[in-house]
Amino acid sequence: xxxxxxxxxxxxxxxxxxxxxxxxxxxxxxxxxxxxxxxxxxxxxxxxxxxxxxxxxxxxxxxxxxxxxxxxxxxxxxxxxxxxxxxxxxxxxxxxxxxxxxxxxxxxxxxxxxxxxxxxxxxxxxxxxxxxxxxxxxxxxxxxxxxxxxxxxxxxxxxxxxxxxxxxxxxxxxxxxxxxxxxx
Numbered sequence: 001x002x003x004x005x006x007x008x009x010x011x012x013x014x015x016x017x018x019x020x021x022x023x024x025x026x027x028x029x030x031x032x033x034x035x036x037x038x039x040x041x042x043x044x045x046x047x048x049x050x051x052x053x054x055x056x057x058x059x060x061x062x063x064x065x066x067x068x069x070x071x072x073x074x075x076x077x078x079x080x081x082x083x084x085x086x087x088x089x090x091x092x093x094x095x096x097x098x099x100x101x102x103x104x105x106x107x108x109x110x111x112x113x114x115x116x117x118x119x120x121x122x123x124x125x126x127x128x129x130x131x132x133x134x135x136x137x138x139x140x141x142x143x144x145x146x147x148x149x150x151x152x153x154x155x156x157x158x159x160x161x162x163x164x165x166x167x168x169x170x171x172x173x174x175x176x177x178x179x180x181x182x183x184x
Contacts, residue, residue, distance in 0.1 A: 005059060008032040010066030012093045020081040023056045026121060026150060030172035034148060035063060037168050037179060041146055042117060044068050051076070051115040053104045053122075053133065058086035058097075060119040060148075065095050073097040074111050076104055104133055112140040117148070124152040124174075131158050138163060138182075147180040 003019040008028055019025055026034075042048055047070040052061035055075040064071045075086050075097055083101045090097055100107065104122075112118070118137070122130035130151055137147070138161045147164070153176040160166070163184040170177050 003057075004028070005057060007059075007063055007066045007093075008035065010063070010068075012062070012066040012095075015066075015093050017057050017059055017062065017089050018085050018092075019057050020079065020085040023082070023085075024124065025057055025059055026175060027173065030175055030177075031059060031063060033170070033172060034177055034179075035067060037170070038117075038146070038148075041167070041179075041181075042068065046070060047072065048116045049114050050074065050117045050119070051111050052119045054120065054130075055086055056082050056121070058082075058089050060121070061086075061097060062089055062093070062095070064117065065093075065097065074100070074115070076100045076102050076107060076111070078103050105129075105136060108133070108136050109140050112137050113142065115141065115145060117146050119148045119150075121150040127151055127155050134158070135161070141182050143182055143184060145182045147178075147182070149178045149180065150175055152176065 005017040007015045049072045050064040051074045055077045058075045061073040061075045153171050164180045165183050168179040
């Protein structure tokens with residue numbers, strides 16, 4: 001699918017990304033602003049494990065590969081069209097990442113324990129899926145991990161476990177982003 005989706009910054013800046021059919025990507029401006037908010041929270045020179053949970057096109061994970069020198073990126077999605085698109089996008093820029101076609105809830109204990117930076121952007125129509133994901137992730141994610149949770153702004157703010165600190169709460173268009181840090 002032809003799209004206007006592209007990498008915003010870093011060594012692959014300006015590279016176009018493909019979209020799987022039916023995808024609702026986070027817009028370029030919102031993604032750029034989100035990564036700018038992560039400045040100071042993520043040291044671009046240090047090793048960082050990034051998990052793009054409901055990856056779709058892989059834009060969050062690929063943007064991380066572009067910006068962070070020592071990024072180890074994990075991309076998961078349960079749709080084969082998304083997995084194929086992610087592989088195509090990575091190949092077009094000559095990068096590698098861990099890609100797994102799976103149900104995100106099923107691999108929380110596998111990837112949640114190792115991730116430093118986690119992007120959760122479930123389909124807007126399935127808000128309860130992202131709530132369940134974050135609830136289960138809370139039990140295994142390490143202290144200091146940063147969670148970026150995107151959901152439709154019409155949703156009520158989710159109740160969070162007191163182990164999470166809200167660092168930012170921003171709205172861009174129809175998307176709302178919570179940037180959270182695991183403190184306990």
